[in-house]
Amino acid sequence: MANPKIAIIISTTRAVRFGEKPANWIFEIASKRGDMDVEIVDLRDYPMPFFDEVATNAWAPTQNEIGQRWQKKVAEFDGYLFVCAEYNHGVPAVLKNALDYAYVEWNRKAAAFLGYGGVGGARAVESLRLVCVELQMAPTRTGVHIAGADFMAVWREGKPISELAYLKSTADAMLDELVWWTNALRAARART
Numbered sequence: 001m002a003n004p005k006i007a008i009i010i011s012t013t014r015a016v017r018f019g020e021k022p023a024n025w026i027f028e029i030a031s032k033r034g035d036m037d038v039e040i041v042d043l044r045d046y047p048m049p050f051f052d053e054v055a056t057n058a059w060a061p062t063q064n065e066i067g068q069r070w071q072k073k074v075a076e077f078d079g080y081l082f083v084c085a086e087y088n089h090g091v092p093a094v095l096k097n098a099l100d101y102a103y104v105e106w107n108r109k110a111a112a113f114l115g116y117g118g119v120g121g122a123r124a125v126e127s128l129r130l131v132c133v134e135l136q137m138a139p140t141r142t143g144v145h146i147a148g149a150d151f152m153a154v155w156r157e158g159k160p161i162s163e164l165a166y167l168k169s170t171a172d173a174m175l176d177e178l179v180w181w182t183n184a185l186r187a188a189r190a191r192t
């Protein structure tokens with residue numbers, strides 16, 4: 001069977017964002033494994049307005065053209081890895097809006113998490129897990145969190161994330177779980 005397709009979704013879009021650094025780091029690790037096909041999906045390429053549809057696309061087709069294009073993109077993947085910032089202890093609004101813009105495309109697929117910030121984006125990631133459950137995704141256990149002085153060293157001083165050696169084993173565990181659940185759910189979706 002072909003490798004499952006995994007989207008690495010960057011949660012922020014601002015001009016000076018940090019988000020692409022951890023996205024590129026985990027992309028390098030994931031793409032070398034050989035058991036998944038990964039693609040970075042950048043919300044900058046999908047500048048959707050704030051959600052203003054008559055309903056979620058579980059109930060009514062989305063009218064906004066960028067929203068439709070976004071839904072098609074989400075539908076391409078078997079699983080998702082959210083690279084998640086923490087804005088005021090929550091998920092960045094641009095990511096929440098993008099999550100709201102699809103429904104059926106997320107359903108019955110696995111989701112994993114890489115957070116960054118003062119506490120590694122842990123509070124945002126925990127709330128994101130609950131959002132994923134409502135969208136009928138299966139959130140996985142192990143998260144990668146770039147936190148505290150390490151986050152500051154990468155963010156402010158430009159230290160490469162690859163020099164934080166302890167993160168690699170956590171990244172491997174996170175990706176192991178993501179690929180296991182992605183394959184399990186892909187097989188289950190194929191049966192129904």
Ligand SMILES: Cc1cc2nc3c(=O)[nH]c(=O)nc-3n(C[C@H](O)[C@H](O)[C@H](O)COP(=O)(O)O)c2cc1C
Nearest residue numbers: 012016017018019085086087088089116117118119
């Ligand atoms: C609006 C805003 C709110 C923030 N709130 C938090 C926060 O609650 N916890 C935290 O650890 N960092 C917080 N930060 C700092 C971010 O962790 C840091 O700026 C990070 O680089 C944001 O991700 P981004 O650069 O990809 O946008 C906040 C930053 C912004 C811009």
